[in-house]
């Protein structure tokens with residue numbers, strides 16, 4: 001089934017012919033609004049109804065969810081209707097896709113854990129295994145879920161051994177591994193795509209076997225499983241900010257990229273080394289080295305975890321704290337996901353960016369006093385930008401040379417000449433102890449590329465533009 005194509009199971013007659021919908025009740029709420037209970041008229045069975053505005057993105061969600069449903073650990077889609085509805089007072093009728101979903105009466109995973117009398121490593125492993133089974137099913141179908149977070153892991157009912165099921169395919173994507181399409185511009189694409197690109201090139205050259213196809217989107221799901229496992233075992237996330245905010249901070253992104261997390265003694269001393277090893281393998285900073293779902297499922301800890309009691313239920317019972325954990329996880333996933341529409345360079349002549357347009361305006365000899373914004377904006381010279389991009393390109397793309405370290409040191413030194421006042425660049429360099437001439441510790445090139453690429457994006461987003469190019 002092609003992404004965005006129409007789903008063969010979509011019914012166009014009114015849902016009210018087949019179901020009674022309880023419009024004023026809600027089972028939960030997400031970004032697309034409330035999920036409501038409904039009852040099938042013919043069988044009196046109860047279901048959940050998710051209503052999403054009908055557009056190509058929603059069609060993709062429906063298609064991919066239908067495609068992955070049918071596995072015991074994926075919330076099943078019973079029916080899909082395309083109906084025009086007026087869901088909000090004062091709104092006009094709008095086209096909606098109505099997904100009739102298997103009813104999950106046991107709530108979200110972490111809420112359940114908060115109520116467990118005795119939550120053990122073994123129970124955490126059992127939960128993780130079910131989620132991993134769902135992920136394997138999706139990955140086998142070449143679907144990356146890309147939104148694996150506690151709120152999307154629902155329990156079937158309130159019984160002791162209720163099944164966990166994966167829901168919400170709103171960010172899911174067919175991951176065909178074909179990252180060679182030439183629509184991206186190397187300097188602006190997320191470094192992970194380019195790492196994947198290089199990996200594919202190596203496969204093509206026969207340097208590494210093809211048996212373990214690697215794609216970044218799928219590895220993002222595995223990273224997410226690592227975060228969920230870490231939280232189950234300790235009660236708090238591996239990467240967090242002391243002051244939670246709506247936006248993920250640069251500091252938090254840096255920590256994620258560097259894998260900068262700890263296992264503090266208080267909560268982790270009783271956790272087994274095997275469990276920690278699974279966490280480490282899932283949170284591996286290099287996506288190509290991250291554990292795959294098959295490796296996870298065959299890990300001994302999943303079937304052999306000890307009955308050690310964990311402290312996480314007490315932490316989860318603080319609702320505000322749990323909301324902060326969920327918020328942090330959502331933000332991190334947003335940061336991890338590769339944008340579906342990669343940024344590309346446009347010439348200044350074609351740019352729609354208002355700042356660039358102002359610059360064009362200025363260049364056409366308009367009195368500067370009419371364009372104060374432009375005057376105040378610092379200008380990132382094309383030489384500084386080029387030198388930053390040279391570092392990204394060198395870290396990500398071939399050619400490889402024998403004198404690798406010296407070449408990189410020279411590129412960085414040159415870049416410093418052009419960006420001596422750029423604090424962001426200095427802070428990146430301090431990550432690997434730049435001593436003024438060379439790095440004092442071993443540089444992870446893919447991380448360096450990512451950090452520099454983020455800096456370039458931040459500088460250009462802030463309106464600091466080169467003379468020649470605009471970024472759209």
Ligand SMILES: Nc1ncnc2c1ncn2[C@@H]1O[C@H](COP(=O)(O)OP(=O)(O)OP(=O)(O)O)[C@@H](O)[C@H]1O
Nearest residue numbers: 027028029030031032035048101102103104168170
């Ligand atoms: N099948 C279901 N049975 C019971 N409750 C459900 C079901 N599906 C969703 N919910 C509840 O509704 C909430 C929102 O659902 P869902 O995550 O699918 O919506 P969304 O708008 O895509 O949300 P998000 O903001 O996470 O993208 C869930 O967190 C859950 O509490």
